[in-house]
Amino acid sequence: MLLIFNGAPKGGSTWLLQIVTALDVHDRIPEAYQQAGWANSSLDPERVDAFLGEVDLSGGQYFCKQHWWGEAWHRALLGREDVRVLNIIRDLRDVVVSRYFHDMRLGALEQGVPIDAYYWKHRGRARAEKYIECQLFWHGDAGAEQPWLASYERLHADFAGEVRGLFEHIGLAHLGDEAIARAREATDLKNRPSETGEGKFFRKGIVGDWRNHLSDEIVEDLDGLIAETGYASLLERVGSAV
Numbered sequence: 001m002l003l004i005f006n007g008a009p010k011g012g013s014t015w016l017l018q019i020v021t022a023l024d025v026h027d028r029i030p031e032a033y034q035q036a037g038w039a040n041s042s043l044d045p046e047r048v049d050a051f052l053g054e055v056d057l058s059g060g061q062y063f064c065k066q067h068w069w070g071e072a073w074h075r076a077l078l079g080r081e082d083v084r085v086l087n088i089i090r091d092l093r094d095v096v097v098s099r100y101f102h103d104m105r106l107g108a109l110e111q112g113v114p115i116d117a118y119y120w121k122h123r124g125r126a127r128a129e130k131y132i133e134c135q136l137f138w139h140g141d142a143g144a145e146q147p148w149l150a151s152y153e154r155l156h157a158d159f160a161g162e163v164r165g166l167f168e169h170i171g172l173a174h175l176g177d178e179a180i181a182r183a184r185e186a187t188d189l190k191n192r193p194s195e196t197g198e199g200k201f202f203r204k205g206i207v208g209d210w211r212n213h214l215s216d217e218i219v220e221d222l223d224g225l226i227a228e229t230g231y232a233s234l235l236e237r238v239g240s241a242v
Contacts, residue, residue, distance in 0.1 A: 002052075003063040003170060004043075004077065004085045008134035009127075010098040012088040012152040014040070015187060015205070017065050019163055022186035023172070023179055026061040040065035048073070057082035069137040078145045084170050087138055089238065090152035092128060092222055092231075093210035099127045100213070119218050128222060132231045139234055149238060156207050159184050 003026060007013030017040070020026065028034075028041035033051040035042035043051060043064040055062070068074045077083050100118050103109040109118060118124040139146050148169045154162045163180050167173050210219075226232045 001061055001171070002057055002083045003061075004068075004083065005063065005065045006068055006085050006138075006147065007088050008069075008095070008131040009067055010095050010102055011090045011131065011134075012150070012155070012205075013065060013067075013086075015152070015155065016086055016088055016150055016166070017063065018187045019166070019183045020170070020172075021063060022183045023175065025172070026063040029062055029064050030055065038065075042066060052080075052083075067134075069134040074137075075144075078147065085138075085147035086150070086166070086170070087135075087147040088150040088152055089135060089139075089235075091207070091210065092131060092226065093214055093219060094152075094207065095131050096124055096128050096218070096222070097210050097213045098205075100124060115213050116215055116218065119214075119221075124218075125221070125225075128225060129229075132225060132229050135234060136229065136231060139238065140230065142237055151238075152205075153207055156205075 003020065005013045005017040005020075007016075029043050029051070033043055033047040033055070035044045041062075041064050043066065045068075077085055096119065097115070100109070100115050103118070103123065104111060104113070109122060113122065115124070139149060148166070150162055150166060160177070160180050163183060164173070167175065167179070172179065214222075226235070
C-alpha cells in the first residue's frame with residue numbers, strides 16, 4: 001500500500017506523516033521515484049505511473065508527502081485499492097500565520113516585514129486562496145469519493161481518538177493503544193526542537209495562535225473569502241471546529 005500524506009502547505013500534513021512513520025512500519029519511496037530536492041519521502045509527479053506500475057504495493061508499505069491538487073489524475077488515485085490519500089484540515093487563520101513564518105524562514109519574505117504587509121502586499125492573501133482551492137478540490141463535492149480527512153484541531157483536543165480513526169483507515173488498528181501512545185510521544189510538538197526529522201522544521205503549532213498576530217481587518221477578509229468561495233459549506237459539512 002502507498003500512503004499519500006497530502007494537504008495544502010502549512011496545513012498539518014507533516015504532522016500526520018510523523019504520526020504514522022513513528023511506528024516504523026512503512027518505507028520511503030525508492031530513490032528512483034523520489035522527488036528531487038525534497039527532504040521528505042515524496043513521489044515525483046512525472047514518475048507516478050512508473051511507480052504504481054513497477055513497485056509491488058501488495059507486498060510493500062510505502063509513504064510519501066505531497067501537496068497535490070487540481071488535476072484529474074490526483075482524484076484518480078482515490079479509486080485505487082492499494083493507495084490511501086490522507087488529508088488534514090486546519091483553521092485558515094492559523095495557516096496564514098504559519099505560512100508567514102515559513103516564508104520568512106525560507107527567505108521568501110524579508111526579515112521584519114509585518115504580517116499585515118505580508119498578507120496585503122506580498123503572498124499572504126494568495127496563500128489563503130490556494131489553501132481554500134486545495135480543500136475544495138478534494139472535499140468540495142459532497143457526493144464524490146474523497147480522501148480521509150483529519151482535523152488539526154481535533155488532533156490537539158483528542159489525539160487518541162483522531163489517530164485511532166486514522167489507524168483504522170490505513171490498516172493499523174491492530175497495533176492498539178500502545179502504538180497511539182508511541183506516536184503521541186514521538187510527535188508531541190511541545191517536546192520537539194524547532195528543527196527535527198523529515199521536513200526539518202516544526203513550529204509549536206498552537207491552535208488559535210492567529211489571535212496573537214492577525215489584525216481584525218485580516219480576520220474579516222478571511223471570513224469573506226471563506227463565505228465567497230463556498231468553503232464555509234465544506235467546513236460545516238465535515239464538522240470542522242473552525
